[in-house]
Amino acid sequence: MKPLLISTMLFFLVLVTHAQYEVQIAVLKYRGGGDWYANPTSLPNLAAFCNANINTSINPQTVSVDVGSPELFNFPFVHMTGHGNVLFNQSEAENLRNYLLAGGFLHIDDNYGMDAFVRHEMKKVFPELDFIELPFEHPIYRQKYSFPDGLPKVHEHDGKPPQGFGLVYEGRLVCFYTYETDLGDGWEDAAIHSNPEETRLKALQMGANIIRYAFTR
Numbered sequence: 001m002k003p004l005l006i007s008t009m010l011f012f013l014v015l016v017t018h019a020q021y022e023v024q025i026a027v028l029k030y031r032g033g034g035d036w037y038a039n040p041t042s043l044p045n046l047a048a049f050c051n052a053n054i055n056t057s058i059n060p061q062t063v064s065v066d067v068g069s070p071e072l073f074n075f076p077f078v079h080m081t082g083h084g085n086v087l088f089n090q091s092e093a094e095n096l097r098n099y100l101l102a103g104g105f106l107h108i109d110d111n112y113g114m115d116a117f118v119r120h121e122m123k124k125v126f127p128e129l130d131f132i133e134l135p136f137e138h139p140i141y142r143q144k145y146s147f148p149d150g151l152p153k154v155h156e157h158d159g160k161p162p163q164g165f166g167l168v169y170e171g172r173l174v175c176f177y178t179y180e181t182d183l184g185d186g187w188e189d190a191a192i193h194s195n196p197e198e199t200r201l202k203a204l205q206m207g208a209n210i211i212r213y214a215f216t217r
Contacts, residue, residue: 020057021057021058021059022056022057022058023056023057023058023059023076023215024058024059024061024062024063024074024075025043025047025058025059025062025075025076025077025078025079025211026062026063026064026065026072026074026075026077026078026079027043027062027063027064027065027078027079027080027081028064028065028067028078028079028080028106029064029065029066029067030066030067030080030082030086030087030088030092030121031087031088031089031092032084032085032086032087032117033084033085033087034082034083034084034085034086034114034117035082035083035084035111036064036080036081036082037064038081038082038083038111038184039081039111039184039185039187039188041187041188041189041192042079042081042184042185042187042188043062043079043187044060044061044062045187045188045189045204046187046204046207046208046211047059047060047062048060049187049204049207049208050207050208050211050212053144053208054143054144054208054211054212056211056212056215058211065078066092067088067092067095067096068089068091068092068095068096069095070095072095072096072099072104073099073102073104075104076103076104076105076214076215077104077105077107077211077214077215078099078104078105078106078107079106079107079108079109079184080106080107080108080109080118081108081109081110081111081114081184082111082113082114083111083112083113083114084113084114084117085114085117086114086117086118086120086121087117087121088121088124088125090124093121093124093125096125097125097126100125100169100174100175101169101174104174105173105174105175105176105214106174106175106176107175107176107177107178107210107214108122108175108176108177108178109177109178109181109182109183109184110177110178110179110180110182111182111184111185112155112157112182115179118177119131122167122175126167126169126174129167129168129169131165131166131167131177132165132166132167132168133163133164133165133166134150134164134165134166134173134176136148136149136150138164138166139213139217140164140173140176140209140210140213141164141209142209143208143209143212143213144205144208144209144212145205145206145208145209147205147206147209150162150163150164151163151164151178151181151183151206152181152183152186152199152202152203152206153180153181154181154182154183154185154186154195154199154202154203155181155182155185155193157180157182158180160180161180162178162179162180162181163178163179163180163181164176164177164178164179164181165177165178165179172217173213173217176210176213181203183203183206183207185203186199186200186202186203186204186207187200187203187204187207
């Protein structure tokens with residue numbers, strides 16, 4: 001696979017493993033014991049939805065990439081999820097920072113139970129930044145699909161309202177963190193969580209907004 005040339009203004013998509021697709025997205029693999037591999041059908045389903053509805057050409061055969069690997073730079077969009085502990089060492093944190101500063105985009109979706117770990121470890125990546133809650137007027141909620149009230153609620157968990165947080169570096173959103181929504185569960189095969197179709201559709205539409213924002217910002 002040729003490495004993706006990442007621009008801070010726009011992603012220029014290049015050849016990947018299967019020539020009929022222009023780009024591939026990945027799941028972030030991290031240490032610490034958390035189940036980074038949760039929701040294995042979520043990204044393939046999201047890729048298929050985006051290809052059918054927002055004119056992307058994403059390989060639905062998504063792969064995993066280690067946070068400290070140079071292969072990280074091959075992917076314009078990386079998704080991180082799980083239920084538990086997350087651990088970055090200094091080298092991994094530096095690699096992730098360089099990837100994001102080079103134009104990469106990280107979407108973190110709390111599958112329940114990883115909030116404290118995510119916040120702690122992302123401080124290693126951007127010690128100068130704090131997660132800020134994005135206003136409902138942010139463009140990420142107003143791509144092809146409109147979410148005037150912010151993120152949809154997929155799973156109840158602690159009954160809190162869903163929130164979307166961001167790390168913004170020099171005016172650019174480099175990391176979008178979705179909390180108390182569980183979008184990834186909504187992207188999974190319908191039989192896995194028995195979510196209503198309306199809920200799954202909203203989750204997929206919000207995911208498509210995230211993909212479109214990441215690819216065109």
